Amino acid sequence: xxxxxxxxxxxxxxxxxxxxxxxxxxxxxxxxxxxxxxxxxxxxxxxxxxxxxxxxxxxxxxxxxxxxxxxxxxxxxxxxxxxxxxxxxxxxxxxxxxxxxxxxxxxxxxxxxxxxxxxxxxxxxxxxxxxxxxxxxxxxxxxxxxxxxxxxxxxxxxxxxxxxxxxxxxxxxxxxxxxxxxxxxxxxxxxxxxxxxxxxxxx
Numbered sequence: 706x707x708x709x710x711x712x713x714x715x716x717x718x719x720x721x722x723x724x725x726x727x728x729x730x731x732x733x734x735x736x737x738x739x740x741x742x743x744x745x746x747x748x749x750x751x752x753x754x755x756x757x758x759x760x761x762x763x764x765x766x767x768x769x770x771x772x773x774x775x776x777x778x779x780x781x782x783x784x785x786x787x788x789x790x791x792x793x794x795x796x797x798x799x800x801x802x803x804x805x806x807x808x809x810x811x812x813x814x815x816x817x818x819x820x821x822x823x824x825x826x827x828x829x830x831x832x833x834x835x836x837x838x839x840x841x842x843x844x845x846x847x848x849x850x851x852x853x854x855x856x857x858x859x860x861x862x863x864x865x866x867x868x869x870x871x872x873x874x875x876x877x878x879x880x881x882x883x884x885x886x887x888x889x890x891x892x893x894x895x896x897x898x899x900x901x902x903x904x905x906x907x908x
Contacts, residue, residue: 709786709789709792710782710786710792710842711782711785711786711792713842713845713846713848713849714849715781715785716778716781716782716785716846716849716850717778717781717846717847717848717849717850717851718849719781719784719785720774720777720778720780720781720846720850721777721850721851721852723777723780723781723822723824724773724774724777724850726822726824727773727776727777727822728773730818730821730822732814732817732818732821733818735811735814736808736811736814736815736818737769739811739814740769740772740804740807740808740810740811741766741769749803749886750873750877750882750885750886750887751799751870751873751886752799752800752802752803753768753800753803754873755798755799755800755861755866755869755870755873756800756858756859757858764858764859765804767856767858767859768800768801768803768804768859769804769808771801771804771855771856771859771860772801772804772805772807772808773808774847774850774852775795775797775801775802775805776805776808776809776826776827776828778795778843778846778847779793779794779795779826779827780793780824780825780826780827781846782795782827782846783825783827784824790827790829793827794827794828794829795842795846796835796836796837796838796842796843797837797843797860798837798859798860798861798862798866799835799861799866800859801859801860802835805828809826809828835863835866836863837860837861837862837863837866838862838863839860839862844860
């Protein structure tokens with residue numbers, strides 16, 4: 706299968722060009738601001754929380770940069786593979802992928818930006834595999850773009866992601882959140898802490 710992928714050096718070279726073009730568009734500043742604001746609305750139980758000592762304010766800028774790099778890499782593979790969507794859906798770490806979602810949620814800006822540049826951002830959930838491995842094809846392309854080593858705070862291979870999901874799952878279940886955030890038994894009939902405090906004051 707790897708034989709079908711474009712050469713990492715070519716992907717990296719084109720991705721670096723694309724990232725520079727994206728950052729030079731008039732839409733970029735608003736895309737950055739909007740994506741960073743959106744991250745607190747998008748967060749799931751199995752993406753950002755995999756980051757050690759996750760902190761929205763501290764980690765969002767770094768994740769935004771990684772998301773842009775991923776989109777540039779995917780676009781480069783898409784172009785160099787004659788529009789092969791499956792090949793272009795590169796394997797990435799879950800926290801980074803979650804930020805990609807936050808960027809792509811800025812639909813109007815992304816449409817305007819890519820139309821001007823004559824490119825296409827690639828991302829389809831039905832193509833995601835979540836089998837990212839350190840030093841695999843994605844990392845080879847990333848390095849070839851001149852971006853150095855992927856930040857391991859955010860780039861976790863699948864075995865480490867699985868290990869952390871097990872830990873998070875146990876912690877979630879200890880407070881009644883089941884199936885990694887996919888269900889819970891809460892009815893929300895109890896009073897909020899603020900309501901309980903108000904009741905005490907009233908007494």
